[in-house]
Amino acid sequence: MFDPYQVLGVDPAASEDEIKKAYRQLSRKYHPDANINNPNKAQAEEKFKDVQQAYEQIMREREQGYRGGQANGYGGSAYGGTGSGYGNGSYGNSQDQDFGDFGWGPFGAFWGSFGEGQQQGQQQQYQGGNSPKMQAAANYINARHYNEALNVLDSITDRDAQWYYFCAVSHAGLGNNVNALSYAKQAVSLDPGNLEYQRLVQRLESGGQWYQTQGTRYGQGGSNCSSVLCTICALNLCCGSCGGYGGVRYC
Amino acid sequence: MFGYVMVNKPELKVRELDEYQAYYCGLCHMLKKQHGRAGQATLSFDMTFLTVLLSGLYEPEEQSQCSRCITHPLVKHQMVTNKYSSYAADMNLLLSYYNLLDNWKDDHNYKSRILAGLLSRRRKKTAARYPRQHQAILHYLQDLSTCEQEHAQDLDLAAGLTGTMLGEIFACEEDAWAPYLRRLGFFLGKFIYLMDAAEDLEEDRESGSYNPWLPFSEQEDFMSYSRQVLTMMMGECSLAFEQLPILKNAGILRNILYSGVWSKYEQIKEKQKHV
Secondary structure (H helix, E strand, O other), rough: OOEEEEEEHOOOOHHHHHHHHOOOOOOOHHHHHHHHOOHHHHHHHHHHHHHHHHHHHHHHHHHHHHHHHHHHOOOOOHHHHHHHHOOOOOOOOHHHHHOOOOOOOOHHHHHHHHHHHOOOOOOOOOOOOOOOOHHHHHHHHHHOOHHHHHHHOOOOOOOOHHHHHHHHHHHHHOOOOHOOOOOHHHHHOOOOHHHHHHHHHHHHHHHHHHHHHHHHHHHHOOOOOOHHEEEEEEEEHHHHHHHOOOOOOOO | OOOOOOOOOOHHHHHHHHHHHHHHHHHHHHHHHHHHHHHOOOOOHHHHHHHHHHHHOOOOOOOEEEEEEEOEEEEEEEEEEOOHHHHHHHHHHHHHHHHHHHHHHEEEEHHHHHHHHHHHHHHHHHHOOOOOHHHHHHHHHHHHHHHHHHHOOOOOHHHHHHHHHHHHHHOOOOOOOOOHHHHHHHHHHHHHHHHHHHHHHHHHHOOOOOOOHHHHOOOHHHHHHHHHHHHHHHHHHHHHHHOOOOOOHHHHHHHHOOHHHHHOOOHHHHHHHOO
């Protein structure tokens, strides 16, 4: 069983900075460039890959935590289930084995992390109900061919809550987060009792919500607009006094 | 359309501000070294951010020196350069060149045309060194012009084109971090495009130019809706950032991502209140 916290030698309760620090130390130690003359070169490289995998796995789980997934329960024992689940699925798992080549765009990975919350390390499988077209759309989504999925969905005239849900999922996969949220909300309004649809809305909104709580720590504007106006004054002053700041900007 | 990715100065620590300025001066220096005085004139905050980001991620060997320059003739300034300020300088040149051509095409701005002419030879050389990034910019310009002609009523479309292009620029090496940098750049690019469009809204309404916010601008809750959309973009961008193992420069980068990028927003809001 692969325990990423053990690989990095940190406590599951460690802060993200501690995890990043541990990762940096270990990846430097086992980096192939640092082990050219090492007789156990192959072992070092193996270790290097493990460290990379462990780091990415921990960070992915924590992101899910921020997104209101089940990742809050991760860490410690709850987490083992995910570890053993790896390597079983048809795809989606290449993400965990082959780093640096996700095999799909960045939002595939973004989306991939969505499904994992429910099925422990495996990609969520979509079922299309009775209509063959909806099934085709589901298959495209499962294969991460979101543009093709949208093409099929476009040709369907009988549009129920699930149709909106599939549109939302496809748009999210393409990084179209505004469209995705709007479709997801329509799906919820057509079928208010469906937990899956609600969860999708929550996940799409979670990034912004998380951001706002983080932002208050860094003097984010909005609630405190006078400070932002001060910033602009300060920047302008700087432009005036040292001349070069900004210069002929290309905006 | 650039210049939103800046620091919120009063919130930075003194040491962080010094470090940020050293990267800024370093980038300026690299622009001059690699692309001459005309190249230097294209210096931007956005590519300073990229320098600070990549330097934090890869922790490369750095050259630090104290020097005077034409814009600061009286005071010596600390400046830091490394292989990523060199990369950011090249990207800055490519982006600026096409941006200047665009200004010329749109507004017949002669200053832009002249500066673009001065950069043309350097642009060719640089483009040949980075075919992937250069292609991304060319594709972007082509797709964006189609999107504008069709007046796409979709907030994700034009913004997504900008995002995809910026993601390619941010992913400077095809390594384990490239997918994260693409995602970060993608949502930052969407944010920049939509922020810029919000700033130009009234102008575009009068001139009849394409602006994706126009169909939404009559809604009563437009201000809160646009803020929500922009916040979503920065949320995704920052989540991608937090996945990266960045310790060095982290304070500066978070200052920019969580606060600095909003510096111009209040100004825009003020402007729209008066319309």
